[in-house]
Amino acid sequence: MINTDSTLHIEKVTSTRVGEVDFDNLVFGKTFTDHMFECEYKNGAWQRPTIKPYGPMLVYPGMKVFHYGQAVFEGMKAYKDENDDVFLFRPEQNLERINKSSKRMAIPEFPKEIFLEALNELVRLDKDWIQKGDGNSLYIRPFAIATEVGVSASPSKEYKFMILLSPVQAYYKGFVKVLIAEKYSRSADGGVGAAKAAGNYGAQFYPTSLAQEKGFQQIIWTDSNEHKYLEEAGTMNVFFRINDTLITAPTSDRILDGITRKSILDLAKHNGVNVDVRKLTVSELIAAAEDGSLKEIFGAGTAAVVSFISHFGFKDKIYELKEQSDSFAVMFKKQLNDIQYNISEDPFGWRKKVELF
Amino acid sequence: MINTDSTLHIEKVTSTRVGEVDFDNLVFGKTFTDHMFECEYKNGAWQRPTIKPYGPMLVYPGMKVFHYGQAVFEGMKAYKDENDDVFLFRPEQNLERINKSSKRMAIPEFPKEIFLEALNELVRLDKDWIQKGDGNSLYIRPFAIATEVGVSASPSKEYKFMILLSPVQAYYKGFVKVLIAEKYSRSADGGVGAAKAAGNYGAQFYPTSLAQEKGFQQIIWTDSNEHKYLEEAGTMNVFFRINDTLITAPTSDRILDGITRKSILDLAKHNGVNVDVRKLTVSELIAAAEDGSLKEIFGAGTAAVVSFISHFGFKDKIYELKEQSDSFAVMFKKQLNDIQYNISEDPFGWRKKVELF
Missing domain, CATH: 3.20.10.10 (D-amino Acid Aminotransferase, subunit A, domain 2)
Incomplete structure (x- = not known):
């Protein structure tokens, strides 16, 4: 299900935006880090996994996700300790679950090794976006969307699997x-x-x-x-x-x-x-x-x-x-x-x- | 709920693609006409309704429709008779229904007058894409998607309402x-x-x-x-x-x-x-x-x-x-x-x- 070229390709930003962020006043899920992960699925296979600068993408309005909601996601977090070490919490569970979700939504499953490698690399690249301290973390949003263009109600033949990173404070405050x-x-x-x-x-x-x-x-x-x-x-x-x-x-x-x-x-x-x-x-x-x-x-x-x-x-x-x-x-x-x-x-x-x- | 400038703005293609289409071998919902309709919702109001050349759009991967499926659509058709007159079938019913769907999905309703005007104008502009003959028609796909960027599970504050046109033959063949x-x-x-x-x-x-x-x-x-x-x-x-x-x-x-x-x-x-x-x-x-x-x-x-x-x-x-x-x-x-x-x-x-x- 994966093409021969499954080597993670990395395209780094020329300068980071981390200095512009007010980490004490983050709105949940509105700020994104320098990089994102993207892997396309077409011709029956996942294509080259790529980390690249966070930014917009060009899509057609007939893309199936807009019309038939063929889309799944996950929520995870990375945490930084006092020694600047960074930790994930049971990341393999999220991959297992997004693949279960994908199966139910007729989306091809994503390979575990590529997911874990991409996740580590992406968090590593953007580690300076993770704040220490109670409730601070890096919210991680893996998701998959149907990208084939066509307004007939049938499963897409093309997908994107992506991971976005967003620095966050505690989600809910109080009772x-x-x-x-x-x-x-x-x-x-x-x-x-x-x-x-x-x-x-x-x-x-x-x-x-x-x-x-x-x-x-x-x-x-x-x-x-x-x-x-x-x-x-x-x-x-x-x-x-x-x-x-x-x-x-x-x-x-x-x-x-x-x-x-x-x-x-x-x-x-x-x-x-x-x-x-x-x-x-x-x-x-x-x-x-x-x-x-x-x-x-x-x-x-x-x-x-x-x-x-x-x-x-x-x-x-x-x-x-x-x-x-x-x-x-x-x-x-x-x-x-x-x-x-x-x-x-x-x-x-x-x-x-x-x-x- | 609509800004003062609700005048339909029209930006025409410089040359039509209709000559490139093989109308005898259409795949349902894969071919789109020269123009599309788009109206954005932001700051609590629908903005200027616009017909423009069909084409891709630049969107952010954190757009809410990708993550929370906040999206609704309609299906309609336009038909051409032997005298080249073109007809819609109960179009006001589709507008009523998409607004009901929108309400259930926490999407703002779209104004009826603008919808009907845009629909007429769009079909008029692309009338040469409609083939006569049994089963041939122009499939019309109005839809609304949540376009605010943000990965928190709450209703979007921004939307796009769009209409795409796609020439089609009969959908199902046989039993x-x-x-x-x-x-x-x-x-x-x-x-x-x-x-x-x-x-x-x-x-x-x-x-x-x-x-x-x-x-x-x-x-x-x-x-x-x-x-x-x-x-x-x-x-x-x-x-x-x-x-x-x-x-x-x-x-x-x-x-x-x-x-x-x-x-x-x-x-x-x-x-x-x-x-x-x-x-x-x-x-x-x-x-x-x-x-x-x-x-x-x-x-x-x-x-x-x-x-x-x-x-x-x-x-x-x-x-x-x-x-x-x-x-x-x-x-x-x-x-x-x-x-x-x-x-x-x-x-x-x-x-x-x-x-x-």
């Missing part, structure tokens, strides 16, 4: 209010909810805007069939703590196999926390909120890592969650953070050092 | 074999199935490719919940004739409000055909196939107009449909065709003449 979905839904059995398919995200914007008008920041998605089971929070997986048990939905056609999610499950076991991966119903949640056994709700995802939820709304009633002195969310966020920033040991082997020289 | 979906699904209640959202189409490619490996061309989609109800056929609405009753699913969150679908329903009533807009179950369909009361199945959509289905597959069994001497599908196709090509009267007022001079 989040979420609204439990009663009408709109995110995904269905037999659909593409488990894939990081582009259209899954655009489809959430309108229902989310309705929730925002009511004073919530995000939606807790429920199953499309009965709106009975709690599934995801916005674009994150969602965890519930009832008494001292940590509950999250099992992965399925409808639920993203989140890397932060699975890392938290491993951390929970490591910490001796009782874990229950099962479908939790809205009525169980309400009952637990009313009898005081519901201690925490939090989102988990690469962008926000762990997102603290302070209130949830359901049918015109708002439920408040008290801050816990022994918060699971705080503990998992700190433990993940310490592994990611090379502050603590990494008993799981998740951290991957970027070869900088 | 189609369809497979009834048992595992994969197209849409869910509360989702975006009723919108012509880009991601709905890309999500169908993989399940469709699996059906194609089994010898079918398209899938008949069933409800995601139980796979019990028959919903759509590929990218078309689907009709069933049991005895002399025409049955099609009611529109819903999951089912596109097809313009060909609603026109066929009107034609059916006009012809005194008994119409039953209701949910038809797979088991009813199988029973009707087995007792011989199932006479026809056909798809309806702008691209194919009416698509004749000769076989359907369900659970490893294939059911054949005999050709009917009094075929509804043939009758509706001819009647639609005759209205579209200005061959017959148009008692419904569907045909809209393009002002060519």
Whole structure:
């Protein structure tokens, strides 16, 4: 599936833009580094992988991604420690997942070796864009788009696989209010909810805007069939703590196999926390909120890592969650953070050092 | 929502490419005419509507449509009669629908007057690209895409609304074999199935490719919940004739409000055909196939107009449909065709003449 010339080609910028950036006032995902990665797929094969200066590209308006949403993406981060060493977090998991997403969206899979090499090289080249300090990181956005020109509804024969880098601060600040979905839904059995398919995200914007008008920041998605089971929070997986048990939905056609999610499950076991991966119903949640056994709700995802939820709304009633002195969310966020920033040991082997020289 | 300068700006090509086109061997949706329409949305308003030479555009890889699938489209056609007059078919319906789709995808609606003016002007400019004769037409592709650069999952603040024109011959040739979906699904209640959202189409490619490996061309989609109800056929609405009753699913969150679908329903009533807009179950369909009361199945959509289905597959069994001497599908196709090509009267007022001079 790859042409003979799979040697990574690198075209460097003549001068860096890093000095122009105000790193204390970054808007998430708006600033891009000097370089980007690009590999084209045509004639049945991935062509020469290339790192080149970040910039615009010339495309035709009949390109299939514009018309049929044949596109997938990933979110990852690179972290810098106090010694200026740079680390990725489980990068092979992202490659595995984008390839699963690609398969579901009829996009050819991307070769693992080229992905990992390109990723290392790209981060190495743009390492000066990574700030140290809590919450600072380099957001990494691999994605694949259908580039064949043609407005007939059939899979593209040409694609681009790209990686963009964007320096970021913490994604969410403070506590989040979420609204439990009663009408709109995110995904269905037999659909593409488990894939990081582009259209899954655009489809959430309108229902989310309705929730925002009511004073919530995000939606807790429920199953499309009965709106009975709690599934995801916005674009994150969602965890519930009832008494001292940590509950999250099992992965399925409808639920993203989140890397932060699975890392938290491993951390929970490591910490001796009782874990229950099962479908939790809205009525169980309400009952637990009313009898005081519901201690925490939090989102988990690469962008926000762990997102603290302070209130949830359901049918015109708002439920408040008290801050816990022994918060699971705080503990998992700190433990993940310490592994990611090379502050603590990494008993799981998740951290991957970027070869900088 | 529109800037003061809403005057249509026109930039013509210096020489036409129409002479280079082999109109007898067109691949659907691959050839584009000399001009295209474009209107940008920024600072909360649609900017100057512009017709300009068809060609590539410079975009950034962080553009939201690539990452979040915030994109909608329409399909329409222009037809030329024997006197070189050109007609559109219910164009205001497409504008209404793209605006409904846009609303669901959090894209600002496009002004009707500008759309209709631009459409007339664009078709007028490129009228020489429209061939006369059965099945020949000019396929019209209005679409809107999110153009703001930024990889955070929130609605774009910038968009492009564009119209492309593509000369086409008949879309499908011959009879189609369809497979009834048992595992994969197209849409869910509360989702975006009723919108012509880009991601709905890309999500169908993989399940469709699996059906194609089994010898079918398209899938008949069933409800995601139980796979019990028959919903759509590929990218078309689907009709069933049991005895002399025409049955099609009611529109819903999951089912596109097809313009060909609603026109066929009107034609059916006009012809005194008994119409039953209701949910038809797979088991009813199988029973009707087995007792011989199932006479026809056909798809309806702008691209194919009416698509004749000769076989359907369900659970490893294939059911054949005999050709009917009094075929509804043939009758509706001819009647639609005759209205579209200005061959017959148009008692419904569907045909809209393009002002060519």
